[in-house]
Amino acid sequence: MGNDRFAVGVDFGGTKIAAGVVNLETGQLVGTARKKTRTQQEQDDIVKRLIAAIDEALMEAGMEAKHVSGIGVGAPGQVNREKGVLLFGPNVSLTDLPIADPISKHYGVPCRLGNDVEVATLGEQYFGAGRGCSSFVCVFVGTGIGSGIIQDGKQHLGASATAGEIGHIVLVPDGKQCGCGAFGCLEAYASRTAITKAIVAGLNRGQDSMIREKVDLTKGTLRSKAIANAIAAGDTLVTTIVTSAAQSMGAGLATIINFYNPTRIILGGGVIEAIDMYFQIAEQEARRRSLPIAGRRVEIVRAELGDYAGIVGAALLVRSRELASNLP
């Protein structure tokens, strides 16, 4: 029998796979490992890479699979939780990939699969900024924008288990086209992808900016840290664009506040972690735009687990049902 105190969590992302052995009582990591996610990998290859990361994390912790109660995996896309299958992962170019079964068979312990946002929300709920709060919304701002909803201590997943897609609420009817194909989504205005597109457009118009050398123009990518550095150095182009993106985010948050009336909103993800100004403007704008009673009441805070939310939250999948009844 495995040890109930420990579980392995795997954060399977678009660019990296991070695994860790997690103490489920304290949320502490006792061993971690990282692997790159290859693009255009074979379906078999990805499960092998997940297993390699799990092996390494166990080894670092000085444990074997029999020492843990199970393995949880957070995957980027839509998942079938019962069957443990990644149904659709656009960022990793995968469809209908069985993950839980092969991993469970390989190690002889239970394996549970969840969606990355669901899992990061679970991490914040038990060991991060969601502690002591039974109804809150986690919003993660990075390449895209996703959110997890905790209602009376439980995740609200919705009829098709796709609730929380706050990135695709329509902010501007007939506005900019979003990655999802629709027009005017919040994500098309407030994500790092949106910020990067606006910066590239500004540079192409010949606007002066210190960020010019930081943009990968072939891929159209830019790191959150480079954006933060440009703001700190007083770069006008970048500051103007990020201000506008954060204001859009604030409008999105006001929608959450008015509609859902949460006790707390937790903001996380690469953009929030790296760019302080973005958080501050989004908070101000959320309060300014929301209805007064709900807007005054809501706490708006930063996520606490950072990079580790995915690993810790995935490990919690293993015991999430028991935990939901045992923890406050």
Ligand SMILES: [Zn+2]
């Ligand atoms: Zn969209």
